[in-house]
Amino acid sequence: MSPPVRVLYSFPHKLGGGRICTTAWHQVDGASRAGAKVTVIVGSQVKALNEGVRVKKTLAVGKLRVPYRLIGRDVACNWHDTVTAMWLNANHREIDVVHGWPLSSLKTIRAAKKHGIPVVLERPNAHTGFAYEEVAKENQNVGIELPGNHDHLFNQKRLDLEETEYREADYLLCPSDFVARTFRERGYEDAKLVRHQYGFDGSRFKAPGNEGTPHDGLVMIYAGVVEPRKGLHHALKAWLASGAQEHGTFMVCGEFIPGYAELLQPMLSHPSVKVMGHRTDLPDLMRQSDLFVLSSVEEGSALVTYEARGSGCVLLVSDASGAVCEHMQNGLIHPSRDVAALTEHIRMLDVDRGLLSKLRGSSTSDLDKLTWDEAGRKLVDVYREVHKRKVA
Numbered sequence: 456m457s458p459p460v461r462v463l464y465s466f467p468h469k470l471g472g473g474r475i476c477t478t479a480w481h482q483v484d485g486a487s488r489a490g491a492k493v494t495v496i497v498g499s500q501v502k503a504l505n506e507g508v509r510v511k512k513t514l515a516v517g518k519l520r521v522p523y524r525l526i527g528r529d530v531a532c533n534w535h536d537t538v539t540a541m542w543l544n545a546n547h548r549e550i551d552v553v554h555g556w557p558l559s560s561l562k563t564i565r566a567a568k569k570h571g572i573p574v575v576l577e578r579p580n581a582h583t584g585f586a587y588e589e590v591a592k593e594n595q596n597v598g599i600e601l602p603g604n605h606d607h608l609f610n611q612k613r614l615d616l617e618e619t620e621y622r623e624a625d626y627l628l629c630p631s632d633f634v635a636r637t638f639r640e641r642g643y644e645d646a647k648l649v650r651h652q653y654g655f656d657g658s659r660f661k662a663p664g665n666e667g668t669p670h671d672g673l674v675m676i677y678a679g680v681v682e683p684r685k686g687l688h689h690a691l692k693a694w695l696a697s698g699a700q701e702h703g704t705f706m707v708c709g710e711f712i713p714g715y716a717e718l719l720q721p722m723l724s725h726p727s728v729k730v731m732g733h734r735t736d737l738p739d740l741m742r743q744s745d746l747f748v749l750s751s752v753e754e755g756s757a758l759v760t761y762e763a764r765g766s767g768c769v770l771l772v773s774d775a776s777g778a779v780c781e782h783m784q785n786g787l788i789h790p791s792r793d794v795a796a797l798t799e800h801i802r803m804l805d806v807d808r809g810l811l812s813k814l815r816g817s818s819t820s821d822l823d824k825l826t827w828d829e830a831g832r833k834l835v836d837v838y839r840e841v842h843k844r845k846v847a
Contacts, residue, residue, distance in 0.1 A: 460838045461551045462486065463543060464495040467513070467535035467559035471502025475579050478653060478758065479556070483508060485654075485831020491838055494550070496539045498531060513538040529613070532559035540566040547572060551842045555624070557583075557617050564623045573845045575649065575837065576624035580755040581637040581775075583617045589753045589775075590684045597683045599714050607684060626841055630756035631777030637753075649841070651834055652779065654827035655761035662767030662819045663742045672702030673805050676744040676768065678737055679759050681711040686750030686773060691722040692794045693750075697801035700727040706744065708734045741766030745811060746804065751776045752791050761825050769814045771800050779825060785818040 464483050471480040480502055487493045487507045495504070498514040513535045526534075540562035543550065547570035555563055556577045567574045580586055590607040594600065601608045621627060621638075626649045629635040635648045675694065681687055687707065694705050707723070708731045716723065716730075723730050734740060741747065747763035748771045756777035760770055764779075770786035772778040773793075780786030787804075789796035804811045823829065 459490050459492045460835065460842055461492045461549060462494070462554055462838055463539075463550045463552070464493055464554045465535070465539045465560060465563055466495065466556050467498045467532045468556075470495070470497040470500040470504075474758075475556075476501075478579065480504070481654065481656075481827040481830065482554075482834055485827050486834050486838070487831075488828070489831040489835040491835045496535070496542060498535055511542065529558075535559050536562045539563045543567060543570070543572075552838045554628075554838075555620075557620060558613060561616065561620050561623065564620065568623070571845065573625045573841045574623075575626045575628050575841060576620055577628050578630070578634050578638075578755065581634050581753045582621075582641055583614055584641065585637040586753045587614065593683045593686075593752045597688060597715075597718060599683060599712075599718060601682075602713060605712070625845075628837070631754075631779070633775055633777045634755055649837055651837055652825075652830050653756050653758055653761060654825055654830035655758070655765040657765060657822070657826050660738050660741065660762045660765035662765065662822070670703070670745060672704065673699045673746060673801070674704050674706070674744045675699070675746040675748055675771070675801070676706045676708065676740060676763070677748050678708040678734070678741075678763075679749070679757070681707065681709045682715060684752050686752060686792075687715075688719055688722075689750040689792060689794050689797060690748045691719060691728070693797035693801055694727070694748075695722060695725060696794075696798045697805060699801050699805040700725060703727060703805065704729060706731055706740060708732070708737065708740065737762070738766060741768055744768050745815075746771050746801070748797075749773065749776045749778065750789070750791070750797060764818050764825060765822055767815060767819055769804070769811060769818055771797065771804075773797075780818070783814075785814055785820075787814070 466479040469476050483493055483495050484504055487505055494509040496511045499512055536559045543566045550572055553567045553572055553574045564574050587609045627647055628651050629648050630653050638648055677687055679685055694700055704727055706729045710733050741763055747768035750773045753775050754777040760778035770778055770780045772788055773791040774788050775791040782788040787800040
């Protein structure tokens with residue numbers, strides 16, 4: 456039996472927090488339980504890991520944590536990268552593979568190269584240049600400006616740093632075919648683009664059963680940060696044009712960025728639309744829903760689409776959502792910004808409940824392939840493969 460692959464996992468943020476911090480926690484926990492020997496260097500940590508993981512912190516001492524808002528994200532990420540590179544230089548004989556995150560890995564990548572250690576760089580979103588362009592276009596179409604601290608507000612310095620990281624990392628970990636495509640279109644070779652996946656927590660998100668929940672009208676749900684790049688305006692237009700709004704319900708869950716709700720108010724005020732704000736009961740709301748909609752113009756592989764499938768929702772998603780589903784097999788996929796296609800998809804499922812049942816059955820039949828446990832096993836396979844290539 457071969458020895459476990461030894462991984463340095465570098466994450467500059469709050470491990471176990473929300474969004475990408477959730478992704479990182481599950482990756483570390485899942486890879487460790489799948490057989491990797493993981494050392495994780497993090498900015499700080501809010502959720503415990505299994506005992507097999509060695510944890511070091513760059514922005515915390517005991518229970519004291521340096522707030523990002525105090526020193527700024529760029530400074531925090533640079534400090535994290537510096538400390539991680541120093542640790543790697545001193546302990547390189549203990550590591551087979553380095554797994555880094557954007558904006559905090561360049562020095563670590565260079566330290567790894569010096570010692571002949573392969574580096575995989577996480578790509579939680581599309582190529583950042585592509586994302587900047589698409590988000591700016593969508594905001595202009597809607598007529599809104601992003602807040603000054605928004606991650607998708609154009610920043611040349613950050614873009615330059617990320618593109619340098621892209622070039623110098625050995626591999627880019629792409630959680631969806633869409634992400635890989637945005638890099639391929641910008642000249643990156645297939646050999647550099649490695650597919651992996653994210654997952655959902657099956658202990659929280661559970662489908663209601665094969666029969667689903669019977670409704671007189673369709674129940675559709677949107678959940679997440681509510682901003683133009685997520686395409687809620689497209690989803691609302693499609694819903695209100697589909698006919699489903701006559702007897703159905705569209706639940707909108709999440710916090711709006713400033714100004715967006717005001718622009719959408721004529722559609723949000725329709726009696727079939729329920730604006731529900733930030734929710735802590737998403738698993739329950741998803742179990743009550745027939746459909747989950749995400750009409751994004753760019754994503755990585757939205758965790759909420761995994762969670763919706765795990766809860767029994769049929770996905771209605773754009774081809775830029777990074778969702779794991781197949782059109783007309785276990786979900787419906789429309790071209791990004793194509794409101795007419797999304798309208799037809801909603802109308803089709805409202806009229807043909809047999810098709811809805813068929814898609815739901817197919818969607819829930821292989822959920823074991825979409826769990827975080829499975830994502831951890833696939834990630835360890837990636838680690839072993841890139842280490843083997845380097846050794847060979």
